[in-house]
Amino acid sequence: MATDERTRPGYFGRYGGRYVAATLLNALEELEAAFNAAMDDPAFHEEYHAILRDYAGRPSPLYPAGRLSERVGAKVYLKREDLNHTGAHKINNTVGQGLLARRMGKRRIIAETGAGQHGVATATVAALLGLPCRVFMGVEDVRRQSLNVYRMKLLGAEVVPVEGLQGTLKDACDEAMRYWMGTYEESLYIFGSVAGPHPYPTMVREFQRVIGDEARAQVLEREGRLPDKLVACVGGGSNAMGLFYPFIGDEGVELIGVEAAGHGIDTGLHSASICAGSFGVLDGTATLIIQDEEGQVLPVHSVAPGLDYPGVGPEHAWMHDTGRARYVCVTDEEALAAFRTLAQLEGIIPALESAHAVAQVLNMADELNAGDIVIVNISGRGDKDCEEVARLTSE
Numbered sequence: 001m002a003t004d005e006r007t008r009p010g011y012f013g014r015y016g017g018r019y020v021a022a023t024l025l026n027a028l029e030e031l032e033a034a035f036n037a038a039m040d041d042p043a044f045h046e047e048y049h050a051i052l053r054d055y056a057g058r059p060s061p062l063y064p065a066g067r068l069s070e071r072v073g074a075k076v077y078l079k080r081e082d083l084n085h086t087g088a089h090k091i092n093n094t095v096g097q098g099l100l101a102r103r104m105g106k107r108r109i110i111a112e113t114g115a116g117q118h119g120v121a122t123a124t125v126a127a128l129l130g131l132p133c134r135v136f137m138g139v140e141d142v143r144r145q146s147l148n149v150y151r152m153k154l155l156g157a158e159v160v161p162v163e164g165l166q167g168t169l170k171d172a173c174d175e176a177m178r179y180w181m182g183t184y185e186e187s188l189y190i191f192g193s194v195a196g197p198h199p200y201p202t203m204v205r206e207f208q209r210v211i212g213d214e215a216r217a218q219v220l221e222r223e224g225r226l227p228d229k230l231v232a233c234v235g236g237g238s239n240a241m242g243l244f245y246p247f248i249g250d251e252g253v254e255l256i257g258v259e260a261a262g263h264g265i266d267t268g269l270h271s272a273s274i275c276a277g278s279f280g281v282l283d284g285t286a287t288l289i290i291q292d293e294e295g296q297v298l299p300v301h302s303v304a305p306g307l308d309y310p311g312v313g314p315e316h317a318w319m320h321d322t323g324r325a326r327y328v329c330v331t332d333e334e335a336l337a338a339f340r341t342l343a344q345l346e347g348i349i350p351a352l353e354s355a356h357a358v359a360q361v362l363n364m365a366d367e368l369n370a371g372d373i374v375i376v377n378i379s380g381r382g383d384k385d386c387e388e389v390a391r392l393t394s395e
């Protein structure tokens with residue numbers, strides 16, 4: 001195993017852990033015990049995979065992208081998480097945590113959301129399981145993401161606007177944690193990425209590794225060998241970790257995480273926590289974060305709403321330090337160009353988040369060889385972004 005989780009549960013080198021108030025420790029310990037028991041129970045895995053198959057539409061295809069391959073001079077496969085129910089990989093995780101909530105006898109689900117995608121995926125699973133759902137969302141995000149607010153409400157969830165400092169994701173996380181602290185006996189907080197206090201980074205990884213488990217089997221079947229490179233965008237890091245994790249022991253497979261450089265690292269308007277961040281604590285975990293000299297978390301920016309997070313999952317920070325994965329960044333401009341390129345080359349409109357991964361493959365064309373096999377994670381579909389891209393590109 002490539003991590004030291006076994007000897008120090010919840011830690012990835014100097015990253016990870018549980019930096020929370022004492023009252024929240026009880027909730028996290030209860031959750032960890034329930035998660036471990038579920039992982040050891042074949043019936044849990046069976047139900048989880050049955051829902052992913054019959055409801056979410058898994059397995060997602062591994063599509064050989066012929067025209068993109070021609071463009072970059074290597075064999076490129078797209079892992080089609082955009083074809084999942086609700087349009088992204090997030091449903092894999094919310095199904096897992098939703099089933100866990102039911103197994104724990106919880107009567108309510110809580111979630112935070114930034115752009116609204118995790119909120120929608122959580123509200124969807126809450127409806128599926130017949131559990132009431134409360135989603136915390138920054139006031140600014142509520143204003144910007146009115147369609148997703150409508151979706152969550154339509155699905156029966158209650159959306160709670162949070163004022164906070166900026167009225168965005170960070171404030172929503174803080175408020176959701178606070179609310180959970182007071183209500184954990186009856187509620188479960190479904191966290192949206194491989195960040196947050198232990199057990200979330202490990203748990204969300206286990207609920208997203210289905211992406212990599214499938215991709216590994218699919219590429220072996222088609223090619224008879226493992227790929228040379230995997231490429232995925234990194235916000236909190238769940239879609240990337242889900243793809244990477246089953247390949248961690250395969251040393252010949254290069255893992256490439258793509259962060260958002262926004263307007264450019266030099267402008268300070270980015271969300272590249274690994275490429276341009278430093279050691280700190282955010283949302284209860286030690287990791288690489290974007291902060292000033294006094295340790296104040298700084299505002300972040302990306303054209304892709306799902307990448308707009310000032311931290312990153314602790315396991316990614318650790319894989320960066322050990323060199324197991326390589327982290328690069330891509331600007332808004334490059335992502336917008338790749339959004340269009342994939343649409344026109346393959347008839348697939350990627351989410352702006354996923355367009356960062358596509359842009360990286362286009363940027364790497366020079367270093368690719370004709371025989372190379374590259375798998376790119378298309379974490380979500382881009383319908384949600386069309387209006388914004390139209391607005392930005394007509395200026």
Ligand SMILES: *Cc1c(COP(=O)(O)O)cnc(C)c1O
Pocket residue numbers: 088089090117118192193194233234235236237238239240306307351353354379380381
């Ligand atoms: C939320 C989201 C992301 C970023 O989250 P990760 O945890 O880094 O995967 C990426 N792509 C899409 C489509 C998303 O909705």
